[in-house]
Amino acid sequence: MHLNKVTLSFSAPPSVPEAVIPVPTNWWPPGGSGVHIPPGETAVWNFLREGFENDTVVLPSPAPGSLTLSLFFDGFSSPWTVTRTLAPHKNLVSDDSYLYPARFDDLRPGEFWNTSSDTHGTGAQGSQLFAYDMNVVAYDTSKGQLNRLLPVTDGSKNEHYRVWGKKIRAMADGTVAQFLDGVGANYFPGTGNAAGPWQEPPWDNPAKAWADKVGAGNHFYIRHGSEVVLYAHMQKGTLNPNLLKLNAPVKAGDYLGLAGNAGSASEPHLHIHAINGTEAESGPLRPLLFHDIFTVDPSLLSLPNTAGPWARV
Helix, strand or coil: CEEEEEEEEECCCCCCCCEEEECCCCCCCCCCCCCECCCCCCCCCCCCCCCCCCCCCCCCCCCCCEEEEEEEECCCCCCEEEEEECCCCCCCCHHHCECCCCCHHHCCCCCEEEEECCCCCCCHHHCCCCCEEEEEEEEECCCCEEECECCCCCCCCHHHECCCCCEEECCCCEEEEEEECCCCCCCCCCCCCCCCCCCCCCCCCCCCCHHHCCCCCEEEEEEECCEEEEEEEECCCCCCHHHCCCCCEECCCCEEEEEECCCCCCCCEEEEEEEECCCCCCCCEECCCECCCEECCHHHCECCECCCCCEEC
């Protein structure tokens, strides 16, 4: 069987247009055979967010009550369909959501964290579709806009980025599931640099195969209830020494390490994502909800004024 199209339709209210998602015939990687399923076998295909594709469907809040998934295959006049109920997601920790992994008092005057969803690359089997990449910005008078770089810098050094060295903190109580320290910082930051990420060994055993190298660099995987969260790309030697052992207890707000640029990272930032499970990367990805923070859409700011309108989450 050969998959050629996927559609998502939603019950109303509210009214949400049907999403029609073509399945590339040369998926994956480009030049592949597409989603071709031999007799008696299975295949995994995930919505894409790479290059020009963005198959993500963003729903209003409150969302429709159900969705119908339809899979279209070559040689069949009608699709295979299934309908599932939709419900608001709750993280499986106290307050059904997390603290933000940083504190206001760790910022310089005028700085705030910049966090976006629906922007991260898809990753293997869709493993990054709910991931966040986080940096720090402030108004830059020389450029007349928000900027993640410090004034009079060009981004060629890690120290030019406002997020570099920011304290990263645990988002809930939990225990350490995995950790790694000792990965040097990538020394050519900037997405346009031909050197790319992984300029320093990001693996705990240099003899490992390429596929087994640890792209998270210096990191913690922490169990928060029945979810495991990755905190990635921190600076070498800055991880909290009290947490560098398996099953070490973690309290919400505990210091984890300093934001860096280690592993598969093109510039300094914090990467986080959560899975439903008890071990690192052993379950399906889950959304991350936050509480006790204030947020603003940057397009609503009247720069250089960054005073509002901020909304409590």
